[in-house]
Amino acid sequence: MTATEALAPLRVDAAEALGWDECAELLVVGFGGAGVCAAIEASDRGLSVLALERFAGGGATALSGGVVYAGGGTPYQQQAGYSDSADAMVAYLRQEVGEAVSATTLRDFCERSCAQLAWLERQGAAFEASVPPHKTSYPSDQYYLYYSGNEAVPAYAAQAAPAPRGHRSKGPGMSGASLFAALKNAALSRGVRLRQQCEVRRLVLGPGDEVLGVEAWQLPPDSRAARWHRRLSRWATAIHMYAPPLAERLRARLRRIELGHAERRLIRAERGVLLSAGGFIFNRAMITRYAPQYLAGLPLGTTGCDGSGIRLGQGAGGALARMDKVSAWRFINPPLAWARGLIVNDAGQRYCNEEVYGATLGHAMVEEQGGRAILILNKALLREALRQVGPGKVWQFQRLPVLLNLLCNAKRGASPAALAERCGLPVANLERALADYNSSARGETADSFGKSAAMLASLEQGPWYAIDLSFDSKLFPCPAITLGGLRVCERSGQVLDAAGAPIAGLYSAGRNAVGIASNLYVSGLSLADCVYSGRRAAAHLANQIQPATARSGEQQCNE
Known part of the structure; x- marks a missing residue:
């Protein structure tokens, strides 16, 4: 199987046909920004949650600047003396979001923005109203609220009243680590179980193509292989921006450890599986296939941004969209x-x-x-x-x-x-x-x-x-991230097949899926979408009295 093909699932006649090692109502595959928010939301709604994470957790969220795009009159906008409304936020974002999501979904995202920021604060995240004196790509530690996109550029301001909506979470250095730490602590304090160094290689499908669970491979905890895996993962992340070829060699060693030492586990998802394993910028074969003009860019993200979550969804019949959308910074x-x-x-x-x-x-x-x-x-x-x-x-x-x-x-x-x-x-x-x-x-x-x-x-x-300063500059590498992924129902986060019907028991969120940030990137929009889409999927799953057993008869979900 090549690095661009769907990851073929394990098919069984019934869930009882397998000897499951573990079970949970919701299985979260990829414990980054979207995954951790889904885990918190599902737990708050009474579901048992097990998160499976190939590395230590955090994904691209923990490496990011920790900026959450929020508006409509947040407390920090008001404290800084800026007025904003959901209407103005919609009018601006429509220029950036394009047709990535429906007008209804964009409106819902903006109207929930203030509440979403408050939800993050209840999980332990902190924000502030200090605004830098000049436009910047990322403010210093003195400032935490800024114009993170094109809001004040005349052509955009003519369409929507500008306001700073980049809410940088409080924390030293790049704030993403502090933001994720708060969310992780909130999830674990609710009883969410986390299996680290645990890679999902196949989904398990039943006779009606419903998702029953996963086949995961985990390094034995505290083993020599696990210790080396953690060390090499940290090294690869630390040096990637400065020595990409060396980081790539370390990632190859990581893969050899996983293939040589991980142990198989079958894990039952009683209500559903959420794929939240990031984008595919580190999968050069997928970039070659879908967006070859971006090959010269510097991949921005983590080793886990290899398209595996997208390919897992493909294997279950999930449709892809906007795979040519890549953001170069x-x-x-x-x-x-x-x-x-x-x-x-x-x-x-x-x-x-x-x-x-x-x-x-x-x-x-x-x-x-x-x-x-x-x-x-x-x-x-x-x-x-x-x-x-x-x-x-x-x-x-x-x-x-x-x-x-x-x-x-x-x-x-x-x-x-x-x-x-x-x-x-x-x-x-x-x-x-x-x-x-x-x-x-x-x-x-x-x-x-x-x-x-x-x-x-x-x-x-x-x-x-x-x-x-061209894209292929060696002295000024241009970071790039992918924006496309699995097509999902915009009301539920369920993964859709080629006909637009939801796949029973399968959800996706964050950069694993098409969402608010899948057209043109704005700082903070991807993290905000992780929170929005992760919580949306968990809420829908929790509201299902009985998990669906087949796709037949499902109403199509085309937003």
């Missing part, structure tokens, strides 16, 4: 000075508003410009950029790429024509792009891409510099 702020320059393509032509959110810029770069992005600055902006990334002003992961590229990846020209020749760009096109940009910066003409006046900078005085 080309953040150029901080430093703010970079966003005041202009970006051109291989033809020396400007193609975007440089103040837009990094995922919006990345989308235009990859999908429309063949992955090319060349940033044009002058000496004044270059010096300003150096000041803005000084010690204590930004995160180290934001500072180092800027310094490296200014020192090693900046080409200089005494004139725009000389710079164009050094970069292999058409001279006339670059000169025209600069002339038009300078005219807008002087206030003589409106900027053709709708850039805010405050973000325009006159580049009339040289010398000029060009920094190649």
Whole structure:
């Protein structure tokens, strides 16, 4: 079986045909953001829950910035002096979400936003109303509420009243670890059972194709193999951003340990199985098949983001959708000075508003410009950029790429024509792009891409510099995550087959499934969707008096 094929299930005539090692009403496959929220919700509704996690738990949520997209008038928006409404949130997100989910689902997501944030707080998460003075891709430890997308960009603000909706959870460093720790503690305190270093390799299906349980393989707890597995997993995660090839070799060793030492367990799901094992950015075969233009990007996530949860659902008949949707993050702020320059393509032509959110810029770069992005600055902006990334002003992961590229990846020209020749760009096109940009910066003409006046900078005085920030840059790797997955019913989270009918006993949530964040990415939207979709699936499962025994006669769920 190749890495792109569905994981074939184990089929039996009846649940009684197998000798189950363990059982629970809800089995959660993948204990990250979506899985832990589903576990809490199901437990609160009286269900027994067993979570199966291939590694230590947390997934991409624990590695993230811990930003939850929330609005509609949250307490922190109000404390910071910003008014917001569900209507404004819907109007903005419709521009980002597109057709990924129905208008009804998007409206429901936004109207539940304040309550969802309050629910996270009841689990131990903490938020704050401090707002940074300037737009940034991720605020320092001083700030916890910010414009995490395109809300304040003029073209978007014209459609929806802007408000900061990026609620960064409180915690040192990247806040995702603190957010997940609170959720994990909340789940375990409710009696949720967690099996770590336990990989689900097959679903178990009954005669009517209903999901009965799983075949899992677990490393013996506290064994030498388990200890090495934990160690190698930590190392692979720690070095991935800096040495991807070495991290890949460590992941190969992890796999050999799993295949050589894990022990088989059959686990019965009395009410249902939730697939919440993340996306597929680490599965290069799947990227090659569905989104090959993103192969040059830096996979962002964890080793578990290998598409296994998606392929498990496929094996049970689940349909896929939006598998070509990948988000590339080309953040150029901080430093703010970079966003005041202009970006051109291989033809020396400007193609975007440089103040837009990094995922919006990345989308235009990859999908429309063949992955090319060349940033044009002058000496004044270059010096300003150096000041803005000084010690204590930004995160180290934001500072180092800027310094490296200014020192090693900046080409200089005494004139725009000389710079164009050094970069292999058409001279006339670059000169025209600069002339038009300078005219807008002087206030003589409106900027053709709708850039805010405050973000325009006159580049009339040289010398000029060009920094190649293209998708395949080795000095400024471009992170990428996948957004597509299993099609689910938007009312229940049940996995749908090709005909749009729910598969009995099978749910999916988070980046394992199509959801709110499956079109264009906005910081915090994926975590918010994990909470929303995880809780939705658990609530629906708990409300089913009897688990369905077959798909025949099921009403189709097409939202």
